[in-house]
Amino acid sequence: MDTNLIFFSLFAVVAAIQFLYWVVVFSRFAFKKPHESQQADLLPPVSVVVVGRNEAENFKKNLPAILNQDYPRFEVVAVNDQSSDESEDVIEKLQLEYPNLKLVKVPENDKFWNGKKFGLALGIKATEHEHLLLTDADCYPSSPDWIKEMISGFMGGKELVLGYGDVEKTGGFINALSRFETMQTALQYFAWSFWGMTYMGVGRNLAYRKSLWFEQNGFIKHIHIPSGDDDLFVNAAAKVGKVGRVAKNTAHTITESKTTWKNWIKQKRRHFSTSSLYKPHQLVLLGTFGSSMLAFWPAFILALIFTDGTLQHLVLGLAGLRLIYQYTIGFMASRFFGHKDVVALWPIYELIWVLSGMYLHLVNAWKGKPKGWK
Structure with a gap:
């Protein structure tokens, strides 16, 4: 397998996982009608x-x-x-x-x-x-x-x-x-x-x-x-x-x-201290999403560098499509959550959030889980 195909395939797998989460999982909530309140x-x-x-x-x-x-x-x-x-x-x-x-x-x-x-x-x-x-x-x-x-x-x-x-x-x-x-x-x-x-x-x-x-x-x-x-x-x-x-x-x-x-960081350390106790299948599903989110942009950059021609156009197309759908889900979810200003810079905050999550897991593993709640 040549270099072009290797890096394209790597990116395509990561992109496919991301599409699965954004298109299938998150849209189930983002496109819902607001809950009807009772008297x-x-x-x-x-x-x-x-x-x-x-x-x-x-x-x-x-x-x-x-x-x-x-x-x-x-x-x-x-x-x-x-x-x-x-x-x-x-x-x-x-x-x-x-x-x-x-x-x-x-x-x-x-x-x-x-x-x-x-x-x-x-x-x-x-x-x-x-x-x-x-x-x-x-x-x-x-x-x-x-x-x-x-x-x-x-x-x-x-x-x-x-x-x-x-x-x-x-x-x-x-x-x-x-x-x-x-x-x-x-x-x-x-x-x-x-x-x-x-x-x-x-x-x-x-x-x-x-x-x-x-x-x-x-x-x-x-x-x-x-x-x-x-x-x-x-x-x-x-x-x-x-x-x-x-x-x-x-x-x-x-x-x-x-x-x-x-x-x-102190607040998030407390929150992260419990996530390792979730059920195994939950950890796999949540971990796969976080890992694919972290891998997406490095895989994209590598694919752009080491592919050319049609494959490079496909890489750009997949990245653009993922970004469009991510923004669509973000702005639809903002009907419930607000904060459209944050949604506008979603990719930037996303990368910082994922890197912060990795750091928090490492700190908790090194220092031990936080004690107390105040």
Whole structure:
């Protein structure tokens, strides 16, 4: 086999894998119609659980936006997880104004489970209702209809509802990268869920039935891992046909992005620490996509250099076609996620994201998985 054909074949294989993911897998979500919301008075009562440690300012800023949701029957369970700041005082003052706000305290004790799971478990056990909606103290809902939109996802006998945890647009490279990473991750977990492989969700915006949590014995399957109260729980609990998906822009929760590379890497290290515990077939499918994404541009450059004539034209055509379809999926997905400015520079952020993922895996392997969640 001559050099022309070798490098063209290498590129063609990588491009074919990419087309399979973008054309088949991701389009299943990107071209979906938005989920239809139900009338709030026809929906069940809800318990919203918010966990925070040393989040006094965020409790003060974000809890009112949750407590003022346009929903007839709901409670908010705010968990103060061993805070040393004024979190407890902030919640107690809000209780004077909002009778549906409940405070759960996690006392300081080194014997408690490392991470967020103990506080979240106490919060869930303190809830009154079957339908749970979870978020974090540093998040606020994108609209007064957040609860209604997310709980509409339970219709049809669903047990678990995936939501989207957005990142606030501010400015700068780290913010843009954070918004891209959030979109790319959500595109994958929403799309794969439509194909029956629900492998993760985000604790910033996640709903499930309380009975499902007890059926799974809470977080006991991965209690030794500080993280994973969201993705590892979803990975274990999700059943085909029992998962709802709500990505409408009125159903988001929003958080501020990290402002420095160091803080962003620290956050992503925690997230990456759980992905190695996914099911083997999930790791293969997700890993194949990431590997082919990383290999695409080097294979393209090599194919351009070492091919000529018709094969070189085919290389350019395949690269252009992949780029067109990638942009199509990105802009269609932005109907749900927003951030069209990031989609416009998708190839650049894509390469940085994949390289960052490799770096994070290497750092976690070298330094060990992060301990704690704050």
